[in-house]
Amino acid sequence: MPKPIRVFVKAVDTFNLWVGRVAMQLLFVMAAVLLWSTLSRLLFNEPVNWALEMSQFLLSAYYLLGGAYSLQKGAHVRMDLFYGRLAPRQRAITDAITILCVIFFLGVLLYGGLSATNYAIQYNQKNYTAWSPPLWPIKVVMTFGVFLMLLQTISTFFKDLAEARGTPIA
Template structure:
């Protein structure tokens, strides 16, 4: 084996190790954040139950309940999006996909995930811009409660960023599977 070929093999193995490490860490973070997000359903349910009790039993409507539950729902699905993608629990059009071989699916997924990456990059840039704006100008919602918007915008932007990282990890997994290899 020539020295140049040996160097290429070493570089490929280093790249493979770096990609494998990236996928492992991103998936660990996605799993941890996703499992945390799963439990947001309980405080959201408690808030809505509190609102119902206050309105029905005591006749006292609370104006912040709907907004707070909407904020929590947004955090719930945006923080859980990366974990959902990792588990393959997202919606897929299965007209021809189920008839493909696993290798063909991986090749198809490798191309389609590039569109998702592009979309998430655009969404993330807009999220960062919107969060910066809301922090700079202390943006508040135009309601009676008038909460600051930067906390939920920051959470949403973080969820989009995590989804972007998980999508890139999914791309690496698909490319490895299309090549007949596995990322451990």
């Protein structure tokens, strides 16, 4: 593979590894939010109206920012009816072909995410709840997560292509 592709793969993999490890910590933040909600309701008799929504936002950020990391580590679910019987080179060819569908899907998803994020920013979109938080921060995070996933699928495509050619990218 040409050097620019190898540099791209290494840069994307390194960045998504870092983002994935940071995203893992969001579970602790979410647990703290839910714990605060419980303690304030039980101990102080002061329920908070923002905790459920905030935990939903944190969980969304967690799985969308962690998606690229999961793909990188091979942790996504895979239909293994025939795939497990294939040789490593045949798996790489199959992956290189099928990941093109994922790249197309993520491209469409990114386009929609950019549109929704732009709308949320432009019109200061808020959620229809008692807390009524602005939605643009989570939409930015969600769109960024889809973008990272798209970059990771392109990186994975290049790695699969190199493996299929018999020159794996380390």
